[in-house]
Amino acid sequence: MNKKRLILLILAAVLAVFTMGCQFQEEAPGLEVDDVAIYFGVSSYAMFGADEETLRYLADTYRNLEVEPVSGEMDLTSMLTVNLFHQSQQVGSFSVDQNGNIWKDGGTQCYRAPNGCDYGKIKQIYLNSQPS
Numbered sequence: 001m002n003k004k005r006l007i008l009l010i011l012a013a014v015l016a017v018f019t020m021g022c023q024f025q026e027e028a029p030g031l032e033v034d035d036v037a038i039y040f041g042v043s044s045y046a047m048f049g050a051d052e053e054t055l056r057y058l059a060d061t062y063r064n065l066e067v068e069p070v071s072g073e074m075d076l077t078s079m080l081t082v083n084l085f086h087q088s089q090q091v092g093s094f095s096v097d098q099n100g101n102i103w104k105d106g107g108t109q110c111y112r113a114p115n116g117c118d119y120g121k122i123k124q125i126y127l128n129s130q131p132s
Contacts (some may be wrong), residue, residue: 033085034055073101081095092105
């Protein structure tokens, strides 16, 4: 095999791996969500269940959370905890506070998401679920 063909094959393989890894997947395999629970700070009210659009939004938020460790502390009074379920089994969870601090999958290490995690939208979902 000549040198040009070898370089071409290596470049093709690198390009294939790179493009597959960079695709945004709204429906990532292995994470099906059919129910949700959201808790707010130390409130006694919890939101259970949501419509399909809300479930999809919260699942996509979880799937696409790319986080970086930070030294901040979670503000427990503003923390929203989102638990995602499939067939009554928890499949993922994350917490976010008004300062953008994130805990993921029950851990207590603080993270930030450079791509963002919309605290305001998640809080509005929670608030809209409360009885009038």
